[in-house]
Amino acid sequence: MKGEKITSPFLGKKIPYSKFTVPACRTCNTRHLQILESKIHKAFTKTQIENHDATIEELAVWTAKLLYTTLLHDYIHAAPGEKKEALGEVLRTDDYQFMHAAIQTLLGKLQIGPPGEFPVSLRLYRVKIHPDPKDRFGLATNTIGGAIALRMDHIGLLVSFDAGYASMLGNYFFDLYIDERLHLAQFEELATHWLYMSELQVGTIPFKRGTDAAGKIHICYQFDSLDFRLREIGQLPAFAEPNHDDFRTLLMATTRLMISQLGDGDQSPSWLEDPETARFREMDIEGPRY
Numbered sequence: 001m002k003g004e005k006i007t008s009p010f011l012g013k014k015i016p017y018s019k020f021t022v023p024a025c026r027t028c029n030t031r032h033l034q035i036l037e038s039k040i041h042k043a044f045t046k047t048q049i050e051n052h053d054a055t056i057e058e059l060a061v062w063t064a065k066l067l068y069t070t071l072l073h074d075y076i077h078a079a080p081g082e083k084k085e086a087l088g089e090v091l092r093t094d095d096y097q098f099m100h101a102a103i104q105t106l107l108g109k110l111q112i113g114p115p116g117e118f119p120v121s122l123r124l125y126r127v128k129i130h131p132d133p134k135d136r137f138g139l140a141t142n143t144i145g146g147a148i149a150l151r152m153d154h155i156g157l158l159v160s161f162d163a164g165y166a167s168m169l170g171n172y173f174f175d176l177y178i179d180e181r182l183h184l185a186q187f188e189e190l191a192t193h194w195l196y197m198s199e200l201q202v203g204t205i206p207f208k209r210g211t212d213a214a215g216k217i218h219i220c221y222q223f224d225s226l227d228f229r230l231r232e233i234g235q236l237p238a239f240a241e242p243n244h245d246d247f248r249t250l251l252m253a254t255t256r257l258m259i260s261q262l263g264d265g266d267q268s269p270s271w272l273e274d275p276e277t278a279r280f281r282e283m284d285i286e287g288p289r290y
């Protein structure tokens with residue numbers, strides 16, 4: 001990622017990843033975060049992504065760091081005023097507080113959920129490596145929804161800090177392609193739906209915080225009501241009736257196409273054969289995007 005540029009979500013600045021920094025103390029930076037970074041580096045440099053040995057928790061914490069810090073960076077650099085206040089509000093929402101807590105687990109004084117049940121939605125896909133080295137990296141986020149879509153070489157990673165909403169209610173779509181190698185355009189379309197979906201649950205799933213006898217902080221989503229709340233939101237309306245403008249904005253982010261290239265009127269380009277079956281049409285995996 002070092003040589004890549006990322007676009008900060010609210011201020012829209014393009015920043016080289018190596019210059020993209022937020023304040024951290026020396027211990028966190030050189031010890032806790034370094035251990036995590038090298039684990040993720042090891043996992044992502046496997047030729048076969050299915051052979052990676054990073055846990056869901058490690059991948060989630062690493063993504064939380066990326067997502068939280070992109071917003072924090074904008075907050076720090078925003079001029080005082082309405083925008084800065086609005087960014088501060090987003091950082092105080094449950095989703096971002098949860099990401100903050102996720103990063104804090106690295107210090108060992110805090111635990112999230114029961115062991116082995118880290119409440120995020122996460123999918124890893126195998127994608128075609130683009131022949132052009134300049135097009136082997138893609139990062140798109142839905143900062144409001146607390147979700148991220150990352151493509152690096154042969155890896156496509158989708159994470160949403162949604163207490164498992166996309167996993168539970170979008171699985172019939174997102175799981176279809178777990179064992180397949182995806183064309184870039186297919187991954188980008190999956191990612192767009194993922195980012196769209198993430199925004200539907202915002203503010204509906206609160207978490208609670210408690211301290212045990214040993215002083216360790218425990219954080220979990222209120223799972224007793226989670227299933228009910230998720231069902232109330234409904235099943236992947238992204239397919240049924242997506243808000244066209246919102247969907248297109250995310251499609252622009254995942255495909256890096258201009259709005260004029262995204263078809264006219266009510267039609268966005270789609271590789272789906274039929275939204276009902278959620279199957280992509282047959283396409284030449286080595287062929288071009290559009």
Ligand SMILES: [Zn+2]
Nearest residue numbers: 024025027028
């Ligand atoms: Zn620290």
